[in-house]
Amino acid sequence: MAMVTILYGSNYCNCNWSHKLFNSNNKILHPSPLIVSASSSSNNNDNDAVSTKSGTSARGRRLLKVREEKQQREYDRVHKYPSWAKVLEDACKDDNELRAVLGDSIGDPELMRKRVEERVRKKGRDFSKSKTGSVLAFKVTFRDFNPLDSYIWFELFGSPSDRDVNLIGSVIQSWYLMGRLGAFNSSNLQLGSSSMEHPLYDADKGFKVMPSSFHDISDVEFQDNWGRIWVDLGTADYFAIDVLLNCLTALSSEYLGIQQVVFGGRGMGDWEEGMTSPDFGYKYFKI
Secondary structure, three states, rough: OOOEEEEEEEEEEEEEEOOOOOOOOOOOOOOOOOOEEEOOOOOHHHHHHHHHHOOHHHHHHHHHHHHHHHHHHEEEEEHHOOOOHHHHHHOOOOOOHHHHHHHHHHOOHHHHHHHHHHHHHHHHOOOOOOOOOOOOOOEEEEEEOOOOOEEEEEEEOOOHHHHHHHHHHHHHHHHHHHHHOOOHHHHOHHHHHHHOOOOOOHHHHHHHHOOOOOOOOOOOEEEEOOEEEEEEOOOOOOOOHHHHHHHHHHHHHHHOOOEEEEEEEEOOOOOOOOOOHHOOOOOEEEE
């Protein structure tokens, strides 16, 4: 039952609503009450239950705040994520080289920016080149390679420009000319095994060594992003291949980007024999 507390100055009384506030002469005991306050006999647990249901309890307010903060973070991620960072993320799906540059920074715009800036510092700020080098080492494989009758294949990251064809063609041409002149002859490596503090070279010995030279080579051909040359290394030693790979490593890193080099094999990618029309992506460099 509800209780009523009536205050009259410094006096107060608690009474049940079922009793009238009269004396024996039916006169009101205190005709001018100053303050009337009501209190419920319900316990605190009932109040907490009502507060919880209405979401105004301390725990409810904390949960509501957590949800609001989570929604705000999600909103910021979707609406405030830099557009350039989103472009880089999408590009990584189809670009292995870009994915290698960004690494584990994807999702962190600030770290992504630092990785790109580091890449720019290493490669310079000249973006006018039609191709840039690759930060990835190209793959090297051998498929029944016969040094007297085999193709050497090059897979680039994209279709080469005329400049790229001239670059890789010039490297192959220089390599062939050195081989044709007997440069790759392990029978005469005098300085390679001597001390350079007091180098000595026996010209007569070098003159008497049996010549070792390339026999033949084809023009450099390209169909889309695949290129090839046919070689007959003749009596040249195998370290001619090491020399070629050293040259291609620098070429790939600094200029045009090579995905892989394959020694041997009759066909690679979508290569089609006899397809020599420039309209279908065919290019060549005359050796």
